[in-house]
Amino acid sequence: SQKIEQNSEALNIQEGKTATLTCNYTNYSPAYLQWYRQDPGRGPVFLLLIRENEKEKRKERLKVTFDTTLKQSLFHITASQPADSATYLCALEGYGGSQGNLIFGKGTKLSVKP
């Protein structure tokens, strides 16, 4: 079965620096991969989706890369701010994902210090 690993459980950085979060998967290459933000006691909020034929996707201060050879996605937040502090989840389509079910990593808790 597909496994997702987000290597860092927690990441602490200084305001203004670039945060880089890693997501690795172990089995089949998904057609797409997504990143979500989750605040404590809240549901995930969609941030970015990148497809298997895309190397990179950007949205404002966010950048996602997708390397199907390495089976890895990197999620970057540039010019980080304390408000970016949250848990970031990597997700990809589950088996039989045509219905839209996702499987999630455990997340990386990002703390941006002022």
Add this chain to the structure above:
Amino acid sequence: GAVVSQHPSRVICKSGTSVKIECRSLDFQATTMFWYRQFPKQSLMLMATSNEGSKATYEQGVEKDKFLINHASLTLSTLTVTSAHPEDSSFYICSAKAAGTAAEKLFFGSGTQLSVL
């Protein structure tokens, strides 16, 4: 953007009682809704997939008689935890897929924290 409303946000109940959680798509029709469970510092685990008007499909290890799912309309799905026990205490989250959209377009509710005493 599309909004999914989940209610209640928090519930505390006694062991043995049943709890119903509602998930509504407010501004779109959701042909498919998903129910996830999340334990502290763990990933969201898919419990079941429900399609409007048909029986839900449960993931392996999830008891269908304990976690009753009803998706009677295109805007409402409910999850009922029957005879709840302390080990059912968790954060439950629903998500919905809009009709006619690609599989990856999911919108999540804000979650329900269930505490069983």
